[in-house]
Amino acid sequence: MSRKRLIVIIGLWLASSALSAEAVTLRYSLQEGTELTYRVQVASTSRMSGMRDEKIEIRTRINQTFRLKVTKVLADKKMEIEQEILAGKLTMTAGGEEVEGPLPTGKRKFRVSPLGRVTFVAKQSAETAESVPHCEEHGECTEAGGSSPQGFFGPGGEAIQVDFLMPSIFVLFPEKEVGPGDIWENEIELKSWKHPLFLSEHFKPTVLKVRSELLELTQHNNRECAHIRTNWDIPLSPEGSASISPSNVEVAGKVRGEAEWYFDYRKSFTCAAEGSVQVFMKASGESPWETEEPRQAETVMSVMKANINTLLVGK
Helix, strand or coil: CCHHHHHHHHHHHHHHHHHHHCCECCCCCCCCCCEEEEEEEEEEEEEEEEECCEEEEEEEEEEEEEEEEEEEECCCCCEEEEEEEEEEEEEEEECCEEEEEECCCEEEEEEECCCCCEEEECCECCCCCCECCCCCCCCCCCCCCCCCCCCCCCCCHHHHHHHHHCCCCCCCCCCCCECCCCEEEEEEEECCEECCCCCCCEECCEEEEEEEEEEEEEEECCEEEEEEEEEEEEEECECCECCCECCCEEEEEEEEEEEEEEEECCCCEEEEEEEEEEEEEEEEEECCCCCCCCCCEEEEEEEEEEEEEEEEEEC
């Protein structure tokens, strides 16, 4: 073999090695017994206008710490995880007054697939020692003998996917390996969507759309991480409700989120994330309030923006 040909072969091998080093397969593959502790901080501002020409502004700060523990790894590589809320504090300011108090603590179980699909698992029954079926096939899950346990951003059921998407702890991954600049998209149908923070608790089935891009493979806090940007949105169309949305009032809205986050692709967990969530709601129609004057058409706009910071604080 000539020296020139040897140099060419070595050059091609080095080039291919460099390219392979810039591609990675993103998976959640936590081992049984793994424990991760996260601190999530949320600062939000909500503004409502148009209601009897009034303008309302509410500022909220949330600090919460919770632990995730992998209790079981199933044959299909899904991980059964227990989330325990360790501590939390809520501070709210409105009309020049500030109130604060502790957030409720508690536990709930859920399952995560290697590609990041999250499904709710209800509390085990003391009589059967078996979990109530989770929500892959059912629109709503309830705890055995009770209601679904509340999470950080919402209740159980299919909304749990969004609950962990907001702080970028479990985000949907592509099946194929990806390199810097690669983009992947995912969709999940939300057959049942409930959330007490919005104008209505009940929404029609909708679709969660997620778009992610691998920005770079880099070091972050001495860990080998994938630096990822994720955008997602959910169109909302509330079900009619006499107490919230009379039949002569049309309500529409959207939830939109974005984040940049760091995923340790060797250890399989999120290290840190910074992002935001915006909620837009619009209600148009006759005023639902009884007054001496004839009812008039009104349009009420509600906008909420929250900045979210997530940090791994214990492993």
